[in-house]
Amino acid sequence: KQEVTQIPAALSVPEGENLVLNCSFTDSAIYNLQWFRQDPGKGLTSLLLIQSSQREQTSGRLNASLDKSSGRSTLYIAASQPGDSATYLCAPQDDKIIFGKGTRLHILP
Amino acid sequence: GAVVSQHPSRVICKSGTSVKIECRSLDFQATTMFWYRQFPKQSLMLMATSNEGSKATYEQGVEKDKFLINHASLTLSTLTVTSAHPEDSSFYICSARDIDSATDTQYFGPGTRLTVL
Numbered sequence: 243k244q245e246v247t248q249i250p251a252a253l254s255v256p257e258g259e260n261l262v263l264n265c266s267f268t269d270s271a272i273y274n275l276q277w278f279r280q281d282p283g284k285g286l287t288s289l290l291l292i293q294s295s296q297r298e299q300t301s302g303r304l305n306a307s308l309d310k311s312s313g314r315s316t317l318y319i320a321a322s323q324p325g326d327s328a329t330y331l332c333a334p335q336d337d338k339i340i341f342g343k344g345t346r347l348h349i350l351p
Numbered sequence: 352g353a354v355v356s357q358h359p360s361r362v363i364c365k366s367g368t369s370v371k372i373e374c375r376s377l378d379f380q381a382t383t384m385f386w387y388r389q390f391p392k393q394s395l396m397l398m399a400t401s402n403e404g405s406k407a408t409y410e411q412g413v414e415k416d417k418f419l420i421n422h423a424s425l426t427l428s429t430l431t432v433t434s435a436h437p438e439d440s441s442f443y444i445c446s447a448r449d450i451d452s453a454t455d456t457q458y459f460g461p462g463t464r465l466t467v468l
Contacts, residue, residue, distance in 0.1 A: 274456070278459075286462075288459070291456065331395070335457065337400075338385065338397055339385065339397070339446065339457055340397065341387075341394050341396075342394065343393070344394055
């Protein structure tokens with residue numbers, strides 16, 4: 243059974259800092275891995291999708307890497323902004339998507 | 352991009368009533384849809400996998416007689432919370448797998464917030 247762990251659980255950093263969110267998963271037999279953003283009370287916004295054959299994906303200030311064999315993914319956010327404050331969810335997908343508990347990110351103005 | 356809608360977006364009901372939530376894939380066909388539940392400040396939890404034309408597969412601990420799932424077409428799955436109680440108050444999100452997607456991508460609906468009084 244897939245288990246997903248995200249570290250840290252919460253993070254507060256000043257605006258402008260670069261930061262890394264970590265995700266580990268136990269079953270490496272995945273099709274892909276997504277990083278989502280969730281704002282309080284809202285649905286999910288997909289940020290990046292990495293296929294199992296890929297090592298990383300980039301979108302603007304976001305970069306996600308995937309090391310499938312070791313069961314790890316990281317989300318790198320460059321030059322953080324207050325608008326980046328949200329919960330970030332890591333979600334590897336085999337036949338289902340299993341979510342981690344997320345990292346609650348707070349960017350201080 | 353592919354769009355998944357949910358209706359209603361928000362519902363308040365009295366204890367003991369049943370509530371139906373619809374999940375639709377608007378511009379693609381989905382043989383498989385998933386239902387998730389999220390309690391406040393907790394992660395999304397998969398409740399069940401809904402396959403078009405067959406019975407849903409429920410995750411351990413999810414009561415199939417309480418959470419009725421119907422996936423009658425390739426674009427619609429419904430979740431009915433029967434005899435709802437306050438502890439069923441939660442945020443329910445569906446996702447749909449695009450059968451034609453080369454990346455086997457799932458697309459998520461905006462969610463339905465259920466409050467049971």
